[in-house]
Amino acid sequence: MPPSSPSKPTPPWKASFAAIIQNISDDPGHPLQIALRTFSLCLSLSLSPVLLRAIFALVLRPESFTTHVRGLWRALSRELRPTGFASAITTAVGGGAALQRLWNVLEHRHINSKLSLYQRTFLANALSSTFAIILLRWKRYRRPGTVSPTLDLSLLFFVRALDASVQLLLLRKGRERQVQAPLCNVVASRASSTPPDTRFLDKQSESLAKEWQNKVAMHLDTFIFWAGSARIMWCFLYQPQRLPPTFVKWINSLANIDKRLLEVLRALREGTWSYARGSRHNIVGSLAEELGRSSSWADPAVLPAYGGNFANDTWKQLGVEGRSGIGGMPCEIVHGGIGASFGLQNDCVANTAIRTVYVFARALALNLPVHFLPILLTKPSSIIRPHLALSTLLSAIRSATFLSTFISSCWFTVCFTRTLVLARLFPKISHDVWDGPYGGTLAGSLICGMSIWIEDARRRREVALYVLPRALRASIPEKWLRSRHSVAQFAECLTFIVSLASLLTFSVHHPESLRGLLRWTMAFVMKGPNAGVWKKKIVTCPPTPVEPSTPPLADHKD
Structure with missing residues (x-):
């Protein structure tokens, strides 16, 4: 070779x-x-x-x-x-x-x-x-x-x-x-014969400090979401240009409000549409006709601005039922035909219940991938564990319940203000107020944020941090929001x-x-x-014990 x-x-x-x-x-x-x-x-x-x-x-x-x-x-x-x-x-x-x-x-x-x-x-x-x-x-x-x-x-x-x-x-x-707690323990231990375990005290003090931090943070998250969601919902109704277009589209898909009703709300705020002064344009007349009613049911020149006997005479002429003693647009038009297939189109409670079920179904379909996808990406084998799959499903149901309650509570508060209670208690207040920007819509915007208590603390935190940037954007002055000024x-x-x-x-x-x-x-x-949820547990096996070799016996003479 x-x-x-x-x-x-x-x-x-x-x-x-x-x-x-x-x-x-x-x-x-x-x-x-x-x-x-x-x-x-x-x-x-x-x-x-x-x-x-x-x-x-x-x-x-x-x-x-x-x-x-x-x-x-x-x-x-x-x-x-x-x-x-x-x-x-x-x-x-x-x-x-x-x-x-x-x-x-x-x-x-x-x-x-x-x-x-x-x-x-x-x-x-x-x-x-x-x-x-x-x-x-x-x-x-x-x-x-x-x-x-x-x-x-x-x-x-x-x-x-x-x-x-x-x-x-x-x-x-x-x-x-927590600084004072270990000091008190040290002083108490000096009176006894057993010295304090400082490592245990440090761990306990750190745990209590984090517990206090989480408790305060939970209340801050709740307040942030409540204030931010109120601002967002008010801007969605009256100034949608202040919000990202995709965010407006997403809210509208859940709230399911006819765009003509939104136009009426904005015209009321601008003063171009009024129960007391009337309007040149019957914005919602076409919606009333689509629902099988006369366009007069949505005409501000015909609808009563106040409650009382005058309102009852008007409702009798128009054939409207269920609004005796109050004015404003019939809730049947405001509901947009929800519940018409069951004959409940003018029932405010039924409108709230049907919208709750509708939003819950859509929100559950949205939340199931959000809750299960991280598990499938990080620990796919654990999804077959019944307790983990059940807890994840319950978490998705909880989030869907939060969203459905958020939307339905806003609707119910509007009906509570303009039809069920407040407008009946104060019939001399114009429906320009009840249906205006500081009436039922403002009350609904303030109430709906309380539904965040349905979520657990972890999800409450993420939702609050998701809402706050959009609420801040909606609070920036319009001149700054769209300005090209160097400042x-x-x-x-x-x-x-x-x-x-x-x-x-x-x-x-x-x-x-x-x-x-x-x-x-x-x-x-x-x-x-190897950090966070991706970190794998490294199992270190002890080394195989090796028997010590027997030392050679020294030769010894008899």
Whole structure:
């Protein structure tokens, strides 16, 4: 056999490159790994709605599948650009991690910046977030009168950063409240012979501090949702332009209000439609005719503005039943024909009950994937466990009950105000008040938010943090909301940068301040798939015991 040729030595550059790759693969906190996880997560979030629409179109409407596939391709090409959402957020998260690592290297080389580790982290994230907002706004010139393309994202980051700051303050306050308890235990133990277990006291004190924090946070979440939902519902009825169009469409699909009734509410607020002064246009007349009634049932020039005998004479002439002693538009028209197949179209209680069942069915179909999908993605084998499947199903039913109660309570409060009780108690008050912006609709907007108590504390938190950015957007003055003034744009950009930089800094130094899905998301991005719910339990088996070898017997002479 010919002698084998000696192997060629590995070039130095290959060895260095292999060492770098090995270092990256072994370090889940490496900036490149953080960037890859961030990009994949953001890309999936951006493409999921379009992908789901394409899948549903393939099953329900195959003829429109090609159109949805083209939309998916357009969304993919848009997100893969440097100015896409996934690329911009990856620049903020991965770029901040890279700058922190570079800064730490310089610090180790005795280039002292006299900044704390927390300050360096925030400044690095602020710089990378600045590049992110530049990418997101690049060549997205707004037409006059349109809303900023990054406003919703800025408000989302602002709310989450504000929540993290509040939770950190609550946790510190809770720890301060528990400082006296261990001291009292120490003093008491000195009188006895047994010394205190300081480790147990520390754990107990921390547990009590977190319990106090969660209790206060639960009440804050409830108040935030109540106030935010009231503002959102009022704007939905009177100023829908203040809300995102998709959000308005979603609320309308659940509330199921005829658009002509919404036009009447807005005309009442503007003063162009009035029971007392009449109106040139019978906006809801066509709706009354569609329901099989005379258009006079919805004509403000004919309908009584006040209760009493005059109203009873008018109802007798029009053939309206069930409104003796009160004025205003018959509730049969307001209900929009709900319950007509059962002959209950003028029954307010039946209208509320039917709408409750309708919204519950739609909300349950919406909540089942929301509750079961995370389990299928993280622990698919656990879904076959009966107790887990049952608890998840009950949680979905609970969320559907919350949504149905939210909508139905608003409807019932409106009927309670204008028909059932209040208008009957005060017949001399004009129905311009009862049906106006500070009458039944305002009462319904305030009451519906109380349904949040149906949800558990965890879901209450997520719903509150989902509602608050939209409520803030609805509270921004119209001139600022659609302004291209440099001050307004600078304020929004600054909010985006500071909020995102704060969130990234909290995720590194104070992860306990983050809550809910955000805490899981940041743990996954910063620490890799072995963090949070993805973390696998590593079972360490004890080493196999090895019997010690018998030492050789020394030769001994007889």
